[in-house]
Amino acid sequence: MKIADIRVRAFWYPSQEKRDSHGHTHFVGEHRATQALVTIVCDDGSEGHCFGPAQSLRPYVIDSFFKPHLLGQDPYHRERLWLTLADMQRVSVGQLTDKALAAVEMALWDWAARKANIPVYKMIGAFRDKVPAYGSTMCGDQISGGLSTPEDYARFAEKLVQRGYKAIKLHTWNPPISWAPDPKMDVKACAAVREAVGPDIALLLDPYSAYSRVEALWLGKEIEKLGFAWYEEPMREASKSSFEWLARNLDIPIVGPETMEGRYQTRAEWIVSGACDITRTGVTDVGGIGPSLKIIHLAESFGMDCEIHREGPGNLALCAVQSNGRWYERGLLHPFIDYDRTPPYLNQHCDQMDAEGFVHLPQIPGLGYDINFDYINAHPVEI
Amino acid sequence: MKIADIRVRAFWYPSQEKRDSHGHTHFVGEHRATQALVTIVCDDGSEGHCFGPAQSLRPYVIDSFFKPHLLGQDPYHRERLWLTLADMQRVSVGQLTDKALAAVEMALWDWAARKANIPVYKMIGAFRDKVPAYGSTMCGDQISGGLSTPEDYARFAEKLVQRGYKAIKLHTWNPPISWAPDPKMDVKACAAVREAVGPDIALLLDPYSAYSRVEALWLGKEIEKLGFAWYEEPMREASKSSFEWLARNLDIPIVGPETMEGRYQTRAEWIVSGACDITRTGVTDVGGIGPSLKIIHLAESFGMDCEIHREGPGNLALCAVQSNGRWYERGLLHPFIDYDRTPPYLNQHCDQMDAEGFVHLPQIPGLGYDINFDYINAHPVEI
Numbered sequence: 204m205k206i207a208d209i210r211v212r213a214f215w216y217p218s219q220e221k222r223d224s225h226g227h228t229h230f231v232g233e234h235r236a237t238q239a240l241v242t243i244v245c246d247d248g249s250e251g252h253c254f255g256p257a258q259s260l261r262p263y264v265i266d267s268f269f270k271p272h273l274l275g276q277d278p279y280h281r282e283r284l285w286l287t288l289a290d291m292q293r294v295s296v297g298q299l300t301d302k303a304l305a306a307v308e309m310a311l312w313d314w315a316a317r318k319a320n321i322p323v324y325k326m327i328g329a330f331r332d333k334v335p336a337y338g339s340t341m342c343g344d345q346i347s348g349g350l351s352t353p354e355d356y357a358r359f360a361e362k363l364v365q366r367g368y369k370a371i372k373l374h375t376w377n378p379p380i381s382w383a384p385d386p387k388m389d390v391k392a393c394a395a396v397r398e399a400v401g402p403d404i405a406l407l408l409d410p411y412s413a414y415s416r417v418e419a420l421w422l423g424k425e426i427e428k429l430g431f432a433w434y435e436e437p438m439r440e441a442s443k444s445s446f447e448w449l450a451r452n453l454d455i456p457i458v459g460p461e462t463m464e465g466r467y468q469t470r471a472e473w474i475v476s477g478a479c480d481i482t483r484t485g486v487t488d489v490g491g492i493g494p495s496l497k498i499i500h501l502a503e504s505f506g507m508d509c510e511i512h513r514e515g516p517g518n519l520a521l522c523a524v525q526s527n528g529r530w531y532e533r534g535l536l537h538p539f540i541d542y543d544r545t546p547p548y549l550n551q552h553c554d555q556m557d558a559e560g561f562v563h564l565p566q567i568p569g570l571g572y573d574i575n576f577d578y579i580n581a582h583p584v585e586i
Numbered sequence: 587m588k589i590a591d592i593r594v595r596a597f598w599y600p601s602q603e604k605r606d607s608h609g610h611t612h613f614v615g616e617h618r619a620t621q622a623l624v625t626i627v628c629d630d631g632s633e634g635h636c637f638g639p640a641q642s643l644r645p646y647v648i649d650s651f652f653k654p655h656l657l658g659q660d661p662y663h664r665e666r667l668w669l670t671l672a673d674m675q676r677v678s679v680g681q682l683t684d685k686a687l688a689a690v691e692m693a694l695w696d697w698a699a700r701k702a703n704i705p706v707y708k709m710i711g712a713f714r715d716k717v718p719a720y721g722s723t724m725c726g727d728q729i730s731g732g733l734s735t736p737e738d739y740a741r742f743a744e745k746l747v748q749r750g751y752k753a754i755k756l757h758t759w760n761p762p763i764s765w766a767p768d769p770k771m772d773v774k775a776c777a778a779v780r781e782a783v784g785p786d787i788a789l790l791l792d793p794y795s796a797y798s799r800v801e802a803l804w805l806g807k808e809i810e811k812l813g814f815a816w817y818e819e820p821m822r823e824a825s826k827s828s829f830e831w832l833a834r835n836l837d838i839p840i841v842g843p844e845t846m847e848g849r850y851q852t853r854a855e856w857i858v859s860g861a862c863d864i865t866r867t868g869v870t871d872v873g874g875i876g877p878s879l880k881i882i883h884l885a886e887s888f889g890m891d892c893e894i895h896r897e898g899p900g901n902l903a904l905c906a907v908q909s910n911g912r913w914y915e916r917g918l919l920h921p922f923i924d925y926d927r928t929p930p931y932l933n934q935h936c937d938q939m940d941a942e943g944f945v946h947l948p949q950i951p952g953l954g955y956d957i958n959f960d961y962i963n964a965h966p967v968e969i
Binding site for chain 1 (some may be wrong): 660662663664665666668669698701702703704708709710711712713714715850851853854858876879880881883884886887888889907908909
């Protein structure tokens with residue numbers, strides 16, 4: 204069996220969310236968004252698929268990196284192919300992104316699991332078939348009735364609890380909002396949400412990622428008083444020493460790293476130095492399922508949990524195979540967006556949640572996307 | 587899909603090897619040896635198999651531990667089932683051995699890969715399809731022309747190089763041989779082998795496992811002079827501090843731990859404290875393929891190699907999925923035994939080696955055993 208082709212179909216779909224100038228996703232009026240479907244085609248005609256960001260999967264990326272290293276290769280050689288591609292990143296000067304690498308790697312997992320006629324998480328070896336989800340809010344905005352005030356967060360948290368969530372994570376206000384960041388406003392939002400949902404809902408905070416040590420410590424102490432369950436990236440992760448210092452000075456578990464480069468090797472350094480109490484991986488942060496499994500296994504070897512970053516079937520599969528992590532991150536959520544609505548490029552939602560707050564693993568063969576190819580083929584976009 | 591039954595078939599076969607009173611395998615005259623085949627049966631009649639030691643797989647072990655925790659369960663839940671069984675070991679006071687756990691866990695891998703119609707190593711994600719092997723000798727003996735003198739080792743090493751091996755590991759003399767252990771004799775054997783094979787064959791040493799620090803350091807310095815490539819378990823592994831001290835004082839890579847309990851958690855401690863330069867796992871040491879993958883991934887996170895302990899298709903699969911390990915351990919070998927002869931309970935040898943010293947991964951679906959069920963059924967043994 205050989206890889207015969209790699210195809211990318213970019214397509215548009217109606218969306219209500221958009222990234223701001225600082226990279227944070229917000230609710231906006233309905234508009235056309237673009238996404239890409241990567242397809243690995245093998246010489247027997249079998250296919251594996253994964254979605255990814257169109258801007259990372261332009262033709263020159265496919266032609267420069269993926270085709271030269273994948274065409275003619277055995278699609279079961281995921282480890283070798285991933286290492287080759289990851290090594291290319293060293294000299295690709297940012298053109299070959301982790302998100303593109305993740306999409307292609309997960310398309311290889313999808314291909315293998317479709318061939319095997321089982322879901323990816325069962326191919327890896329399952330720990331569970333459903334995972335409790337936390338509702339993960341978008342960052343704060345300036346939309347009336349959106350996420351513009353502590354009271355907005357409180358009202359939205361009540362709705363999330365009614366929907367079934369047993370845990371909620373707040374992303375608070377960031378630039379380019381003129382007055383943000385503001386640790387005092389973060390605390391007000393956290394306090395309002397705690398007041399609204401009572402003591403039994405787990406609450407998590409992911410604030411501005413570039414607070415000073417003094418700000419980060421103060422904010423951490425405040426959310427400790429509010430009984431928060433973890434504290435995520437309140438400072439730039441390039442300063443591991445700052446996280447060691449913060450973890451020594453706070454009781455609340457510090458979760459990370461998330462954005463710092465270096466994948467499993469960086470996590471190893473953080474774990475050993477005590478810079479985190481819970482570590483973190485996500486398929487788009489580290490380039491796929493394979494490197495994420497390495498991080499889960501690394502953490503388990505040190506008796507540490509590894510919480511999974513972001514939504515989607517690849518991350519859901521990671522949650523389903525690990526014993527050392529509790530939650531699936533469902534979102535990003537906003538009061539004006541119905542997250543439960545199936546997007547038009549899927550035939551069914553890929554992280555369906557029951558009324559008790561559990562997301563159930565899709566049982567279709569492959570990664571878990573039930574893809575609406577007709578929609579995708581009917582809505583092409585040039586990239 | 588549910589697990590419907592777990593069966594064990596013990597059988598006899600002609601063998602030329604036997605363990606001595608101290609647990610080391612030697613050449614002996616032909617006799618009847620016993621082994622067991624564990625079979626997981628699912629409710630659709632599909633089966634997964636693995637061989638294991640009969641004494642670890644007696645009916646009371648199957649009835650007390652495996653049946654209560656596996657029957658009625660989803661066979662794809664390898665991670666959950668393994669963790670449950672591993673947890674049982676805490677209270678089983680040695681009755682549930684790692685070898686039994688490994689056999690059952692690998693039968694679950696075999697089942698899943700047979701269902702998927704691919705080899706296990708491709709289900710995990712392959713790095714390579716063939717692995718260079720080192721010829722791993724039996725321990726020294728007192729058999730004329732066997733492994734009784736340094737000259738015996740030298741003659742045998744020449745034969746191994748002719749067979750294709752590019753690396754050789756010596757197991758030297760141990761109790762109950764009256765004069766063993768003796769570091770000076772170990773050095774004589776190592777020197778004779780180096781003299782016989784020349785500088786280009788990689789040589790490895792696994793001597794007596796309970797030398798003192800002084801003996802271990804002296805022996806290590808001597809084999810450094812002989813250009814040996816690694817040094818394995820020359821002291822009791824319960825003293826991690828002794829290995830830290832040894833690694834600090836030697837240039838030759840120290841490989842371990844191997845026999846110390848604690849699996850991935852113990853390896854994490856050894857890696858962080860500098861007690862090893864290369865770490866080690868094997869399916870029968872840690873209870874299967876799953877925990878071994880955790881160790882491989884842990885080591886990779888610290889830029890460290892993990893060399894795989896012992897022969898067999900489970901260990902060969904581990905070698906095939908890792909980038910951070912070089913060799914497959916083929917053996918144990920002895921001048922009077924033809925290791926390349928297919929045992930009667932298999933239809934073909936499970937680690938066939940070519941003339942260049944590469945073992946090729948079996949391409950049959952499952953773990954890689956091509957089992958002769960007729961032979962096994964015709965040669966039953968009560969256990």
